[in-house]
Amino acid sequence: MRLGIDIGGTKTAAVAIGEDGELSDQVRMPTGFGADQVVATALRTVERMSELAGVPATAFASIGIGIPGAVDSRTGRVRHAVNLGLEGLDLGVRISDRLGVDVRVENDVKAAALGAHHLLGIADGIRAHSMAYLNLGTGLAAGIVLDGVLLRGGHGVAGEIGHIPVDPVGEPCGCGQRGCLETVASGSALARMWPTEHPLPARDLFDRAAAGEPAALEVRERFLTGVADAVRLLVLTTDVDDVVIGGGLAALGGDLLEGVRGILERWGRSSAFLASLDLPHRVQVIPNGFPAAAVGAALIGGPAWQRS
Structure with missing residues (x-):
């Protein structure tokens, strides 16, 4: 064991x-x-x-x-x-x-990537599957598994896409830059864009948007666009087979998945290049309650990962 x-x-x-x-x-x-x-x-x-x-x-x-x-x-x-x-x-x-x-x-995010990879391997029987785990928590980061090997990078920062600036006049980021992806697609971003006393701010936002509240619709669109940006970025830079969304905000489940896929589909209708990548079908949300980081941590101790 x-x-x-x-x-x-x-x-x-x-x-x-x-x-x-x-x-x-x-x-x-x-x-x-x-x-x-x-x-x-x-x-x-x-x-x-x-x-x-x-x-x-x-x-x-x-x-x-x-x-x-x-x-x-x-x-x-x-x-x-x-x-x-x-x-x-x-x-x-x-x-x-x-x-x-x-x-x-x-x-922990890299460990969770291994856990998500393990889950996909059980589901489809492919052990050398290439995927990215997009962690939407307080911040935003990714873990990448290419051909069954965890990508760490030369300095251990592979996957830190939350600190890629996407808006030069956007909000200041805790990393010292401005307009980073994390400032629009993360739990901290939602807390800033949608201040509320509700115990589940993201759920409150999505429920109000579903009810047609204009302000909620605007914030939800901005957030989902940021997540879709992250999916597109991961596919264009690593060409992974799947992008699995995890982290605390993954509890939004189908609402999150449908929203992100909808934006990716819209982009595909105006870009033959993006349409050819089939982005909507590459993204999925990890099952609620699956302990990805703990499972990945267990796999880290195994001999197969000591060579990665």
């Missing part, structure tokens, strides 16, 4: 994958803040998964961890993760030393 842990800003999830590829029950618990608490959270998660599996931690063939922020996947060092209060944490080494098990660490 291989154990995968997804350490998020507020919660941590874990799942184990057996030799047959089947997933165990998922474990969830709160994430601590700061280096020592993050390490303690990971150790508690391993302990709980060990209890459920009825085996000691050393029985896991490997342990993989997905975590937000800048990660050196070769050393397991988290260079920084602002939302977790981390700067220079040797997470892989600390967990490995405590448990005596090989531990690998990867950025």
